[in-house]
Amino acid sequence: MRNVRIESGAFDPHALTSNLAKSCPEAGGIASFLGAVRAGGGVQALELSHYEPLTMAGMELLADDAFARFDLMGLSMVHRVGHMVPGDPIVCVAAASRHRRDAIATIDFCMDHLKSAAWFWKRELREGSWHWIEPRAQDYSDKDRWEK
């Protein structure tokens, strides 16, 4: 199973992971990561934009790369775009594999790339004004761990 999507409306990350698990009965391990808009940090809203001709193609290449690097039975990768509020899911990556470490490494790998190397732009509404967010220095170094 392979499920790569950009969603412009709300999605249920737990259903996504549950469906992946159901569709991969021969997997011994399912790892998932859910990124959500944090509450309590002063962010009133978050907006994600993308450039459709590049974004989907980039996510498909990232999925190809994950299947090539890790021993995977299934992969779901869903990223929101549009307007979100605290608590809303932004991204969910779920991976199914025979042994646990491939599934865990896959969500780590995919998130590092979605964070700083996929065609998304993110801004936050704080105290009534919008601020563009750039990846932290650590997000770039996290991604660079995977370079061969």
Add this chain to the structure above:
Amino acid sequence: MRNVRIESGAFDPHALTSNLAKSCPEAGGIASFLGAVRAGGGVQALELSHYEPLTMAGMELLADDAFARFDLMGLSMVHRVGHMVPGDPIVCVAAASRHRRDAIATIDFCMDHLKSAAWFWKRELREGSWHWIEPRAQDYSDKDRWEK
């Protein structure tokens, strides 16, 4: 939120992760790992036993260690004992943190220890006879990665 449990009956790992996410609205990331009895590999049933006076105390110490090592907002760790069949969840670890890498490292850390350093014994029914399972050499080396 901290939720460490041994279950003698079926449990819903997706509800566990979903509840952790709900209870940690200030977390930016929720990672989870679900280990299940693999279908299709010739295993008809799996039985996990434990030694209660040690097992719960050991899991609580593991949770303490995870909270000490990683920047965590919440942790759920549930391990089944008893008789299971293919498809049944065996273990679920879910972690909530401000930044993604703490949550992902936590599920990796906890699983490495539950696999080869917690007080459980596992046997599989294959072709009508029971076989005790010992950790693979890699399970031991995976755990040793975390030693300081």
Add this chain to the structure above:
Amino acid sequence: MAVTILFLGPLRDLAGEETREVPAPLDWAGLLDAAGPLVAEQLASERVNVACGGKVLSDKHGLNAQDGDEVALLPPVSGG
């Protein structure tokens, strides 16, 4: 026909609009001129990419957009 320049992410704020139509053909010098000084300054950075016709250019200075092409200006990304 014309070339459409598309401003992504923070470049949209600098440009003051989402898209701008300019006459074809459009090369690098023409793009810097058409994008305005604030965006042109950003385009100087290696971290800002340019896509033409849905492909990221490996050498943005070699831009050669024709009638009907969309030229997307891509600042540093942040997802997740």
Add this chain to the structure above:
Amino acid sequence: MAVTILFLGPLRDLAGEETREVPAPLDWAGLLDAAGPLVAEQLASERVNVACGGKVLSDKHGLNAQDGDEVALLPPVSGG
């Protein structure tokens, strides 16, 4: 009163039963004797631990179980 020896995991198969009652007190030599030759052979391995009264012994050879104690024989574990 007595000491209860509890056989965990694969040691249960070797012992042929889950628990065995033996007279108190019980030391290491007494345990090897009471456990039977198959289990005693396993107990020689460093990878097999012994708990007394719910605590894993750091030195199992110093076992000194009293009336009412449970002595658990713990072979290599495998969870997850």
